[in-house]
Amino acid sequence: MRTEQDHLLSEYLEKLVSGLQPFEKQTREAALSFGLNGISLSRGEAHVLRWLIQSKSLKKAVEIGTLTGLSGLYILDALQEGGTLWTLEKNEEHANVAESILKKFATETKKNVEVIRGDARLTLQKLNTMGPYDFIFIDGNKAAYCDYLIWAEQNLSPGGLLIADNVFLSGSVYSSIKSNFSEKQISVMQKFNERLMDSSIWRGALIPTREGLFVAEKMPI
Template sequence: MNEEAQWSAVDAYLCDTLVPSDTALDAALEASARAGLPNINVSPNQGKLLHLLARMQEARTVLEIGTLGGYSTIWLARALPPGGSLTTLEINPDYARLAGENIERAGLAATATVRVGDAVHTLRRLAEERAGPFDFVFIDAKKEYNPQYLEGVLALSRPGTIIVCDNVIRGGRVTDSATDDPDVQGVRRYFELVAGNPRLSSTAIQTVGSKGWDGFAISRVER
């Protein structure tokens, strides 16, 4: 068994043991696959991790950048207490429409709102609307724009806000300073920004599994 097959086998074991099958989540994945959405959503055990992190944070407000079919949105919205709210940003109107259907099927239409448009611009509008501050933020959109997402997110944060950014290892390519891959460049610049920002305390972890070799960056807004 090669490494990737072994990673996937371990993922399957962990999910089977710790993340039972769920009707709404399974339906969201199935609807996304039927609609031809790319299979780039978080894995079930990663979704459960986000859910637990938001609960440990005792988040009442969540901001998500990158909705896709709403799979991670459902995980995060379920972490919220009664009266909590989630805002998720999606640039593709077809994806946003499907995500809305998946969210409604999960019984979370009153909790989660999908806003359609370029996330960089929507983040500015949210600041103008005096939205937030958000307790928990999940960044999982086009990596090229991670630095701009971070700037927008910080304007909507408070001391104690947790920011999680997905897909930051890029199969190990994050170490390539000479790359011309805009997504890797965006991740590297994101790391430079969080490392150099005195408001943030940050770390990152590598992950392996059914989604390959990747990882999360995690920051806490300190002031």
């Protein structure tokens, strides 16, 4: 959930940086219409994600958890010309809204996007043959983060970039603070964070945003 301060920072960043606004406005308004406006990346987090992708000149991205396309817009914006985003979404209504916004933006920016409907644990398997990928963003079902990570280890290029959102689960991974997350979700997320700290597989850092953003590079084999 975003606070008043997050909101003010977001407005400040909007004034500083232009480009995506009409599309971003549409995705945020659509999320609001579903009553889910607080669960997309904040504008500050989205800027970090975009800069990291741009800095590595990436072309093939997979996103798990599209919602109405906010993070997808920033990923598309950051990819090299001709690049492709495959974005996975279980909820049909979210997927339909995101598809129409992301397709328009992809055409304008000479990129490609595929919105893949269904449970990501299953639909990821369909992407195996088109890999390896050079960027993976994890923001789907919190209880499935370890499954997504195993898939990423098998399908990300050496040196490829992985970003995961919500790795603090509103503080419940590191404290007994009351939250809406189940014991299973908390335990999966703790294992997920520990695995990403395994330096034989990943080189990464946990960025202490409100929700926690894990950023990691897959080590060369």
